[in-house]
Amino acid sequence: MIQASVLDIKEIRTQFPILQEEVNGKRLVYFDNAATTQKPNAVLKALEEYYHHKNANIHRGIHTLAEKATTAFEETRKRVKSFINATEAEEIIFTKGTTESINLVASSYGRKFLKAGDEVIISTMEHHSNIVPWQMICEEKGAILKVIPVNDNGELLLEEYENLLSEKTRIVSVVYASNSLGTINPVKTIIKKAHEYSAVVLLDGAQATAHLDIDVQDLDADFYALSAHKMYGPTGVGVLYGKRDLLEKMPPYQGGGEMIKDVSFEKTTYNDIPYKFEAGTPNIADVVGFKYAMDFVDEIGKPNIHAHEMAVYDYAVEKMEEIPGFQPVGIALKKVSVLSFLIDGIHPFDIGQMLDARGVAVRTGHHCTQPLMDRYGIEGTARASFSIYNTKDEVDVMVDALKRIINFIK
Amino acid sequence: MATTEAQDQIIEEFAILDGDQEMMNFYIVELGQKMELLGEEYMIDDNLVKGCQSKVWLKSELTGDKVKYLADSNTAITKGLVSLLIRVFSGQTPEDIISTEIYFPEKIGMSRFIGTQRSNGFLAMIKQMKLEAIAYRVVLENQN
Numbered sequence: 001m002i003q004a005s006v007l008d009i010k011e012i013r014t015q016f017p018i019l020q021e022e023v024n025g026k027r028l029v030y031f032d033n034a035a036t037t038q039k040p041n042a043v044l045k046a047l048e049e050y051y052h053h054k055n056a057n058i059h060r061g062i063h064t065l066a067e068k069a070t071t072a073f074e075e076t077r078k079r080v081k082s083f084i085n086a087t088e089a090e091e092i093i094f095t096k097g098t099t100e101s102i103n104l105v106a107s108s109y110g111r112k113f114l115k116a117g118d119e120v121i122i123s124t125m126e127h128h129s130n131i132v133p134w135q136m137i138c139e140e141k142g143a144i145l146k147v148i149p150v151n152d153n154g155e156l157l158l159e160e161y162e163n164l165l166s167e168k169t170r171i172v173s174v175v176y177a178s179n180s181l182g183t184i185n186p187v188k189t190i191i192k193k194a195h196e197y198s199a200v201v202l203l204d205g206a207q208a209t210a211h212l213d214i215d216v217q218d219l220d221a222d223f224y225a226l227s228a229h230k231m232y233g234p235t236g237v238g239v240l241y242g243k244r245d246l247l248e249k250m251p252p253y254q255g256g257g258e259m260i261k262d263v264s265f266e267k268t269t270y271n272d273i274p275y276k277f278e279a280g281t282p283n284i285a286d287v288v289g290f291k292y293a294m295d296f297v298d299e300i301g302k303p304n305i306h307a308h309e310m311a312v313y314d315y316a317v318e319k320m321e322e323i324p325g326f327q328p329v330g331i332a333l334k335k336v337s338v339l340s341f342l343i344d345g346i347h348p349f350d351i352g353q354m355l356d357a358r359g360v361a362v363r364t365g366h367h368c369t370q371p372l373m374d375r376y377g378i379e380g381t382a383r384a385s386f387s388i389y390n391t392k393d394e395v396d397v398m399v400d401a402l403k404r405i406i407n408f409i410k
Numbered sequence: 411m412a413t414t415e416a417q418d419q420i421i422e423e424f425a426i427l428d429g430d431q432e433m434m435n436f437y438i439v440e441l442g443q444k445m446e447l448l449g450e451e452y453m454i455d456d457n458l459v460k461g462c463q464s465k466v467w468l469k470s471e472l473t474g475d476k477v478k479y480l481a482d483s484n485t486a487i488t489k490g491l492v493s494l495l496i497r498v499f500s501g502q503t504p505e506d507i508i509s510t511e512i513y514f515p516e517k518i519g520m521s522r523f524i525g526t527q528r529s530n531g532f533l534a535m536i537k538q539m540k541l542e543a544i545a546y547r548v549v550l551e552n553q554n
Contacts, residue, residue, distance in 0.1 A: 024431040024432075025431075266435065280488075346486070347484055347485040347486065348490070349464050349485045349487070350439070350485050350487050351485045353435060353487050354435050354487075356433070357431035357432040357434075357435050358432060358433070404432075408436050408439070409439060409486060
């Protein structure tokens with residue numbers, strides 16, 4: 001790991017060819033990293049390399065290519081294990097993303113262990129993907145969904161959480177870092193409290209994993225979900241980490257090839273973890289490419305990444321204060337580099353559309369967190385989210401563009 | 411003015427902006443600011459155009475054999491977009507509105523810079539305006 005003080009952002013930017021793109025005749029300023037990050041050359045090369053030299057279906061082939069593909073695929077599993085400090089590689093299940101990881105737990109664990117009257121706790125700041133799967137399974141099983149409220153700054157009300165916990169609580173599923181607000185939640189405390197009631201905890205790590213050191217053993221998380229594409233990896237790859245004893249107790253999520261031991265028309269026996277949960281041919285190439293994204297992150301070091309991103313974030317907040325009517329949404333004490341904001345009198349859609357004309361990519365809308373927007377009485381926000389390759393100069397481009405918009409509209 | 415004439419005029423106006431995205435945005439916003447707005451009492455859910463990501467309220471009335479449209483939106487750019495459609499459709503007979511093919515968005519490069527979500531919303535606005543014209547055609551047929 002290199003020192004934050006000597007991070008060469010210019011050099012890092014050269015690893016991301018897409019940053020050379022022009023948008024509407026302007027240099028691209030990509031501030032939509034919370035939606036998906038751009039991919040470094042190492043990942044792009046790995047994808048090409050895989051299809052050029054290793055492509056075969058994995059696990060059952062005895063020929064050389066199948067062996068190469070299987071090895072590369074399983075290498076990523078081991079890499080994820082060390083990346084989040086799981087106890088063993090078998091606890092790493094590949095999915096197509098955080099959404100599928102959460103659905104897997106809700107469908108499999110939820111269907112087996114929830115019964116009428118049981119309670120599942122989520123929070124107000126959850127992404128729809130950590131709300132709807134629980135609503136679906138709760139409805140099916142007659143279980144009750146409880147919601148931890150947030151304060152005006154965008155922080156969870158822990159006292160309220162403790163009041164919600166009871167002997168009826170079976171599952172707690174909360175986001176580690178909010179995609180809309182950037183809030184980093186005190187998940188270690190949340191897990192500890194839940195465990196006092198023997199409830200299992202799932203962490204939605206979609207946003208957090210790119211910015212924070214993740215140690216699932218230290219957190220004592222029962223399940224941890226993440227997406228590769230939000231941390232410089234390919235789209236279509238996610239991970240579900242689960243503790244071995246829990247995964248072993250859970251029934252398969254989908255049926256098909258790979259997840260079985262023996263199939264007959266009378267009885268089918270299932271494979272061991274992780275394969276029990278990986279029915280069908282997985283997204284092999286992108287899983288292989290994902291390893292290089294983790295290597296990229298670890299080479300720079302997450303503390304360095306987080307420090308750089310927050311320096312850009314702090315600078316952005318400072319500069320945005322110059323803009324009349326600027327209103328940040330989500331000012332928690334502990335944050336990742338997500339800046340959600342409103343500008344008085346200008347709809348976020350107009351902000352997004354007009355920034356795009358200057359080459360600046362931000363996201364606008366409810367960010368798949370409608371209940372959270374309702375909590376703040378707003379329809380949505382404009383959101384700039386910063387990554388390792390973003391610079392203060394780029395913030396200046398955005399702020400100048402916003403000033404032009406305001407001068408024009410007001 | 412015929413619907414084609416109005417569309418050709420819009421194409422001509424936008425041609426001056428020479429494809430500059432920012433200027434086009436600003437011009438559209440300006441058009442929206444100048445548009446005759448729907449009264450606040452009509453900005454109700456019943457008048458919302460379905461399929462738009464931003465909110466667009468649309469109301470029409472039949473005067474003689476001509477349809478008049480009024481609209482408003484919660485976003486400045488959408489307000490400008492709907493004002494362009496009103497320029498084409500408002501003051502025309504139901505028959506003319508129904509038979510008009512809208513070709514100006516493509517000619518001014520709008521599908522490119524409005525984005526897919528907005529483009530779909532734009533189609534929803536056209537559909538709603540035509541649906542209302544169909545209803546007025548029935549009214550007129552019943553009168554005759």
